[in-house]
Amino acid sequence: MVRWICVLVLSLTLAVPAGAEMRVPESRVEISMGFVPVVKEAAPAVVNIYARRVVNTRSSPFRGDPFFDEFFRDFSGARPRVENSLGSGVILSADGIVVSNYHVVGMATDIRVVLNDRREFEARVLLSDEESDLAILKLEGAEGMPALELRDSDTVEVGELVLAIGNPFGVGQTVTSGIVSGLARSGAATGNARGYFIQTDAPINPGNSGGALVDIEGRLVGINTRILSRSGGSNGIGFAIPAALVAQFVAQAEAGNTAFERPWAGISGQPVTADMAEGMGLNVPGGIIISQLHPASPFAAAGFQAGDVITAVDGQAVNAAPEMIYRMSVAGIGGETRVTRVRDGAAEDVVLRLGAAPEVPPRDVTETGARSVIPGMTVGNINPAVIAELDLPLMAEGVVVLEPGRAGLRAGLRQGDILRGINGAAVEVPGMVEPMLEASGRWLSLDVQRGTQRSTLRFRL
Template identity: 30%
Template structure:
């Protein structure tokens, strides 16, 4: 009996040991691993947990901003602009010999902004330049033929007009001077013929000059809102749905958006529009100073290349600046309440002014600040006399009318000149095969070489034909 009890105890102990061993070798590793993982995750710092989170600065930046309000308020006031350019070009040597040709048509597209309920539309000059026909399509797919009121090629602005049966949705002008760097904006337009496209971004910079001073009238708003071909002439609006710019240009090696876009400030566009409606041309107010061009030899040699402001090299004594007391060597720091750090700041502000307007100019002179009230003067048309003809530079409206970027208009011609066919209304395009860019350039050529050096003159006639006149020695 004792022997049987001993065997039973051994058997029970053996079973317990066997089950325990089985449990240890078959289950424990999994539980140990699970426990280990649990412990690891339980001690992981919460800022490393891989869960979606919102960036606090981004959340703060967008708090309270309603993009839908601005989009809904503006999208129906941005239109699709299509221009048709028809030219007659020779297709064969016989066409060239006979002066005939076949019509060729090119189609260009862009955007425009309705700025009044009666159908006035702002767009870019390059969108409609040289067009024979302009068509505007609204967001509701209604199309109208548009008439060209006028343009300002120097700021790439054009004004169109359509006649509709009802009042049209429009966008009110905002104050671009009050726009702040970092402020949210929307670009509304028709990129790649995709109508009613809205993109968002911020104002990246103001007073941008893309030509680094070569085109002194540029003063763009820079934004990182996506702008592509077809957006030209479209709206740049703030979150209140106010127009603060006309989208105009991008800088890209590919021709498509890469992060930078530029718009003409609304204050400049509005002033151009008002001038075209009131005067038929753009009224440009001149300060009367000759600024230092940065990176010029003089600026570098005299340590003036990094001047903060606009350094005055010379002053026209009869101009508003000269009469007010501004002198050579002054550094313009402010116009009214607008800070001036470079010439595009100055030219941009003056582009919103007219002749006769008084601007308070603050300058730095010998470590002292002085303020002068300057009455802006009117830009006078430049004329030149050539071979018994009086010629003048083309106005912005005349350049737009003829689709030209250069040339001089014949305003007077002697009987002898008229007898050979050159009459007032002809436009001189080339001298000796070179383009005539301005009256000043032609005058400089005449003074340097004399009229006797002129061999050929190329004109655009009053009926649009091109004629060349050859002068014998």
Template identity: 45%
Template sequence: MSRILPPALGAVAALLVGLGTLSAQPAKAPEKTPEPYAAREGFSANSVPQGRGEVQLSFAPVVKRAAPSVVNVYASHVDKRSNARASAMDEFMRRFFGEDGGRGPGGMRGERAQKSLGSGVIVDETGLIVTNNHVIDNMNEVRVALADRREFEASIVLRDPRTDLAVIRIKNPTGGVIPMPFGDSEALEVGDFVMAIGNPFGVGQTVTQGIVSALARTQVGSSDYQFFIQTDAAINPGNSGGALVDLQGRLVGLNTAIYSQSGGSHGIGFAIPASMVKAVVDTAKGGASTVRRPWLGARVQNVTPDIAESMGLDHPTGVLVASLAAKSPADEAGLKRGDLILSVDGQTVDDPEAFGYRFALKGIEGQTKFGVLRGTGRITVPVKLSPAPETRPRDVLKVKTRSPFLGATFVNTSPAVAEEMQVDFPSEGVAVQAVDDNSIAARAGLQKGDLVLAINGAPVTSTKDLDRLTRNTLNMWEVAINRKGEVLTSVFGG
């Protein structure tokens, strides 16, 4: 299913799930009629087709090449509850709502199933398939249907929520499969023809055609690495995880989200570039179940027009180094606070999202080179590529005593934890790793990534501190947390 994005923030009047109707003044007629555009030699906008070949131009050869590699993904989560626990609710649902009493596909009482529908792309001969993580999120059973209607069970190889990508593998792919080759998403240009292939609304494999509407779209909000291909090829629910292909039938993007008010396509769809997809697939091929990314150890920020003017730039570009962690790759490379990073290995970056995307693609071995403006001079800074270190044990703690923290899981902070949760490091406090649904901690408003700083005025520097401070039941709890750089203090009853 295609991810439908949440409402936009700030001054954007339209929803992120759809652009509202925009009114505009009628454009003035051009003072001079432009010359006809020659689409190709011997043919212009004023010409008529000269033969059957010009009338019968078709994308069919591209579809025949690419379509066999696109699959339908059916995922489900079967919750097997005990009969004693389920029976009362099952009887209630059967009597008043006509449901099946909690019977699963096999008719077993005490099972509840959640289901998800999406698409995927075969990327190697062994039956490895890439799809969106939100298609299989929280699911424990996956089946895929190939274009030729063969169906197979699949196992989950890797989940990467930060990119909204996942890799699954067909179990025993008898009869062989046809993988789709990767294209070069870095070579795409606005205006290039592309096609989206997937399973919209569960109707079966469908092909739509359009152009690349924009590149490097950020602020879309469907993953931590915001750097999307925008296309007007129709993408609808169920297309998630499907292929965006070029005219050579190569994978240039993985369809993942749409702007829509109705849930249907309005000509604004987004795809994860193939360069990021390939990096995640290569990790899965290497046998890893998680994706490890390079750690910089520096916080960067946007360049405003005022900052650009003060630095002698004619327009805002690059990212400004705001802070560095001691002994981090950024610190050891000699980066300084106030440096302006303009490029990563020669590729220009215009905002923190683009910088994060470019840097994440570099892997965790060797080095990369930053183009940096320092003062009035431009320099090249080599930066070592390495994963974020686990500088102290996580000491995972799940609070079980009655308190505002009941139902939350906590870990000690380290560069590795900060990188996973996208929080600044160094940072004080202990990090919220997870919050159970409908728990006291959830109702208290705790969120993943929060840093608990103090309880009733006592500092919290480790999970051992948190465990000690929550052992006793109290009538009042004063809690200080750091949420995305803002310190919040709340008081809760016991």
């Protein structure tokens, strides 16, 4: 009995090339090879990335002081400093399209990519997105590159064997093995990345970022992005961005986009809890209950109402807003998605046409002049596109600070602040801001909304 159990376990860990038939290993040589065939297939397409950027930093004797740092931050001279980052990437096409993490190559001025066979290429960023923590690169002068096949990540199941390939700690290309230990992890990763992640217990360490998570047929199922750790090392919980989203990034990069465009939902809501489920006619808690809809939302156009529950998108269950946005992002702008709605206990599938957040009304961007009380401040109308970009309240209206400028920052203004009034008069359009500032006497009063909080800033001129 023990012998047959051992044979079964070994048969599961034996890697096979794409298209090959899974079978019990027939010899000691086959058993000893382990994951060798899949590593030989996948490793040449995983690259090391060395990125560099120059940033201007200010040195101050009060740096870090909770009181004086705020007042003296603009008085010290800016000094250029070189920041280096080390990570991994995956080649996806023979002509040198590479995917990596935004936190590896974002804002880099110099990117060098080193292949498994030690060839080196300069690279440039085609498209990047901080929120998704993905970036698409193009190797200069590359042709005939080894590339990985993308697998439909919706077919990945918990318990599948996977390999993580990357360059941890800069020691060189390294392969670790494990299983898929969780799916639909939203909000679990650290940093700026938000959305839906594949969780794995394959050891992932600093430097693995941007590397490949592959199945036992050598197909890419995800891009390693983060670890959950208190010590900074792998504790058995790593996160990968699914290949389905990577495919959408590649499609937009090849279409000429330089920034990732995700469909706009135009709704707000909250997860359905166990206490709420019974009153909504749900057998089990799950889904998102809609609390607000913007008038321009595609959900509003499809007949959704506040109180409706969204339980699935394209047949995949959703229990949090990041999961829903992920599903919509995979479908892409201009595509259609099938949303399962529950209203009064009855479930119904509704087809939505997806699009970007509309630029209506026009932004009408205006910048204050050099002689203004607050020079160099840029303001504009609030529209759905601005709401999405600046993460404003869904139903926000009015005039928003797009860039406060140095004087605006010193005055306490921040990007995303909504200007409700100047010296007691309501601000209705961007063009009113500069004349109202010029009309200030000895005092300036700004009525500002930040998020859901309102406050008044007063200054003596």
